[in-house]
Amino acid sequence: MMKELSRGDRSDAMPSIRHSFPMGLLPSGASIRSGSLYVAGVEIKRVAEEIGTPFFIYDEDHIRTTIRDAKGAFSGDIAFASKAFLCKAMAQLALEEGILLDVASMGEMYVAHAGGFPGDRMILHGNNKSDQELAFALEIGVGRIVIDSFDEIDRLESLAKADEPVSVWLRVTPGVEAHTHEYVMTGQEDTKFGFSYSAGAAEEAIELLLSSKKIRLLGLHSHIGSQIFMLDSFKAQFDVMAELIKRYGFLELNLGGGLGVAYIDGEEAPAIADWVSMAESYAKNSGLPDNLRLVLEPGRAIIARSAITVYRVGTIKRLKGIRTYVSIDGGMSDNPRPVLYESGYEAILPERMNDVSDTIYTISGKHCESGDIVVSSALLPSDLAVGELLATPVTGAYGYSMASNYNKVGRPPVIFAKDGRYRVVVRRETLGDLLRLEE
Ligand code: LLP
16 A cells, blocks of 8 residues: 555644645745745746646756756666656657657557657557557557567567567566555556566566567566555566566666655655666676666656646635535546545645645545545645635646546646746647537
């Protein structure tokens, strides 16, 4: 299960009064001037006035710096897991920063490609890739396809051409139980992903692929889960993968993503540089060849903290002796994580960052479900009022990418901020958009 603090309940260890919000949960370019929150020099209040709420605002330099931190501590390749957040501007940023992109569907490949991201820098994942997805991958020359099943091998054999062999990795299930929420655990034996190491399926698939004329097996991949704080989970994964790499003499090893981030006050996650260095030192100390190409695929650790979601408070309902519900103009449609995984978030008032917070509120969305809670216990000022801006930090990963149109609520726009300016990179969905697909 997730670390206890991620579950969103305020533990006794957490403060019941707060004089200043922990800056470590905000984008690194966040600052406070006269109590007002700025991201990358852009005042949140101004953006809200200009484009309305809700919106996601990303600190572009935070993303770039995090990528550089990872690259600086790692001699292998970093691939950004685009499922965490993708739009054309993000694909362009990834290209400018010289990293690879993990894509896991036709749509992710298509958007990345439309953003000018070259196919040969993409890694295609998926436990059920369709003929159409595989054919598109071959068409745009995807760098590595990560084979996930025997059916996929058959499919690829019939689609690939003998004179243009396709380069692949094999996804191995190492049999490791990562310490995280069971919905985002992927390395254990009972999983739809990959080929089991212990049951011998990985070995069987490797032998099969090594005899193929159309498929070139260049290495192995594994990914044990997401929002992982305990680095020892990765060691167990590494040991299994190193054994296979040595046995077959492969020169490429992708260890996936999964590094956790802090969402709420008091949580602490390892730095991305420590995580990538750890992988590198495992490789060095285990007798793997010096020319082994290591790849890591972080999503959350690159992007989560770079964004906040900004809402406006519309209704406050004080239920005597029970709780106070503060309803905002978004909810589970722009952040389904609390509902899906009981994930915890904090809340802030971007126009009143210096005010003392001493009152617990429940921040609820506008959807027609009681479970539509965005922050189960938010510490905010006692005089919180209707009409104020309220933001949730650390929403850059798996927020916009998992957003929906539930209750026909349009998805918020996405803004990139840099050097005191901002640009809308994905516009707000309109009512017209909601009818766009109807015949
Ligand atoms: N590589 C593969 C093959 C993956 O499946 C994933 C995530 C990653 C890399 C990146 O993992 P990260 O570094 O972001 O942990 N929706 C969930 C997370 C699902 C992760 C799925 N796979 C959430 O909101 O917590």
